Amino acid sequence: MAFRPSRLAIFIDGNNMFxxxxxxxxxxxxxxxxxxxxNRPEIELVNAYWYTGLKDPQDQRGFRDALVSLGYTVRTKMLKEFHDESNGNRYFQRANLDIEIVIDMFNTVEQYDEIVLFSGDGDFERAIELLRAKQTHITVVSTDxxxxxxxxxxxxxxxxxxxxRSFIEKTERPEPFVSAPVIAPA
Structure with missing residues (x-):
């Protein structure tokens, strides 16, 4: 029987991770x-997604271009403004991309065996349960x-x-380029 690497998809909730x-x-x-x-021989990266909210269409342009050049599929949504009058008319912005993340997870479920989800959002609970029922291995990355x-x-x-942290933290010096992650064609 030939060795087949585990197919991996990464989903990063950029706003939550920020x-x-x-x-x-x-x-x-x-x-x-x-x-x-x-970058392990037993892993084949099939896709990496990054989801982020934007203040305007040019917001984070350089960062988004860099993500694309690294192989990420970038999904965006315009930020919406909210005012919370019950809390002293506090103003905040939000771009809820949970639906886009779940749609991408389920539209590509046949392409991967495991996912890494960077988010702490409890709204993903049911989607994760359904993916696990399909024998998908789920890793969630967040912080206490x-x-x-x-x-x-x-x-x-x-x-x-x-x-x-020691493996993924942004440093002042660019990390030596080990090898480009191979993203298998869909």
Whole structure:
């Protein structure tokens, strides 16, 4: 029987991870994330998705272009403004991309055996349960204090960002290029 690597898809909830990284006081490098999870002979990276909200169409243009050059599929949505009058008319912005993440997970489910989801959002609990029922191995990456208990309980494996910090943290010097992650054609 021929060896077949496990097919991996990575889904990064960029907005959720931005706040998790702010809480931790450090930021991860998207290239190092790919290297950490996909540069092993038993893994075939089939896709990596990055989801983020935008203030305007040009917002984060350089960063989004860099993600694409690394092999990420980037999904965006315009931020919506909200005012919370019950809390002193506090203003905040939000771009909820949960539906887009779940749609991509289920539209590509036949392409992968395992996923890594970077999010702490409990809204993913049911999607994770359904994917596990299809024999998909699920790893969720977030940080304590920002991971919903329901999501943590639904996953096969939970990784705290701080536990892999030395492998994925953005550094001042660019990391030596090990090898480009191979993203298999769809």
């Amino acid at each position: 706040y998790a990284q702010q809480k931790n006081g450090w930021f991860f490098d998207p290239r190092r994330v790919l290297n950490y999870f996909a 204090g920002m991971i919903a208990r329901e999501l943590r309980n639904a996953t096969d494996r939970y990784i705290d960002l701080n536990d892999i």
